[in-house]
Amino acid sequence: MREPDASINIAAGACWTGAGGRFDSNSPALRRRALVLGAGLAGWPAVHAQRARGFDGLSARIAVQAPDVQSVAVVQRGALAFEFHRPGVAADSLRDVQSVTKSVLSLLFGCALADGHLRGVDELVAMRLPELPRLGGDARLKRLRFAHLLTMTAGWTADITARRDRDDDLGWLARRPFVAEPGVRFAYDNGAANVLALALARAVGRPLDDYARQRLLEPLGIARFDWRRGAQGHAIGAFGLMLSLRDMARVGELVLAGGLWRGRELVPAAYLRQAATRRNAGGWPMFTPYGYLWWLSPEAVMASGYGGQWIYVDARRDAVIAATSRRTPDSAARNQALALIRRDILPALPRTK
Numbered sequence: 001m002r003e004p005d006a007s008i009n010i011a012a013g014a015c016w017t018g019a020g021g022r023f024d025s026n027s028p029a030l031r032r033r034a035l036v037l038g039a040g041l042a043g044w045p046a047v048h049a050q051r052a053r054g055f056d057g058l059s060a061r062i063a064v065q066a067p068d069v070q071s072v073a074v075v076q077r078g079a080l081a082f083e084f085h086r087p088g089v090a091a092d093s094l095r096d097v098q099s100v101t102k103s104v105l106s107l108l109f110g111c112a113l114a115d116g117h118l119r120g121v122d123e124l125v126a127m128r129l130p131e132l133p134r135l136g137g138d139a140r141l142k143r144l145r146f147a148h149l150l151t152m153t154a155g156w157t158a159d160i161t162a163r164r165d166r167d168d169d170l171g172w173l174a175r176r177p178f179v180a181e182p183g184v185r186f187a188y189d190n191g192a193a194n195v196l197a198l199a200l201a202r203a204v205g206r207p208l209d210d211y212a213r214q215r216l217l218e219p220l221g222i223a224r225f226d227w228r229r230g231a232q233g234h235a236i237g238a239f240g241l242m243l244s245l246r247d248m249a250r251v252g253e254l255v256l257a258g259g260l261w262r263g264r265e266l267v268p269a270a271y272l273r274q275a276a277t278r279r280n281a282g283g284w285p286m287f288t289p290y291g292y293l294w295w296l297s298p299e300a301v302m303a304s305g306y307g308g309q310w311i312y313v314d315a316r317r318d319a320v321i322a323a324t325s326r327r328t329p330d331s332a333a334r335n336q337a338l339a340l341i342r343r344d345i346l347p348a349l350p351r352t353k
Contacts (some may be wrong), residue, residue, distance in 0.1 A: 075320045083245075099304055106275055121150060124145055207235060213225070224247075286302065
């Protein structure tokens, strides 16, 4: 089974500045947003009917013209501007977000830094997984740093194949052959994210999904989620997270607010600035610059899930777009959700800056 990426675009509302892509943690707009986020999200059902005029007829067009798309939510300035669910898909249905998991993993890395479980992105992975060099035997494993895993420059070949019996098997992951020195070449690799998840769980001293629940998801008000574990019992880093559509948007709102939620800094703003700064030119499958497990564009940060699972945060519009789609090779090739975002949704959202 192949699991490529479709994108989470995440920018920081008024905090995202220019093509360089940086969060301004001192932005007055960011701080105002952080204070009202809780009330805004709680009020989503009340504002559901207050849809922007530009969305008139969009539900009908999605139903007919974008059959792959299963659900869409558009949040602007903390209010729900548009929502679509195909029949049989409820607002609170848990959806397999595929490689959106990688970007949530990046947020958890930031949480672990703030909690003192890690020293920084330049820390050697073998400091947390001392058996890694012995299991793999390649001297490059001793030089592997967290920054290499976060930027997809570990040195392994690109690999998007899901192996249910091996995704969390550290020995198998370590024995994969290197094709480049760490830090030299971008290659989109599920295995690198899986190693990162194993190292992060070791660093925090508990199962990664338990840490995610306590440190990130429940503080966001996300009570229901699932995170698939591999054959060895570990949460998989490359994919496997299941969230509802509105909770996907909630994750986007957190990043839009620079990591602040109801007055609490869940993810350090300084780390988010690093995560949303270009680290390399990227490559397949998005062919856009890459940060720390986030794809980047001039006004947004993007992360994606196979088939068309998206969280898209547009800074200039102070908006978050979440979308889910069928997960098939055909839907991945058509990428109807991305076309919908660019062709229909973004033009309907007024810019706020």
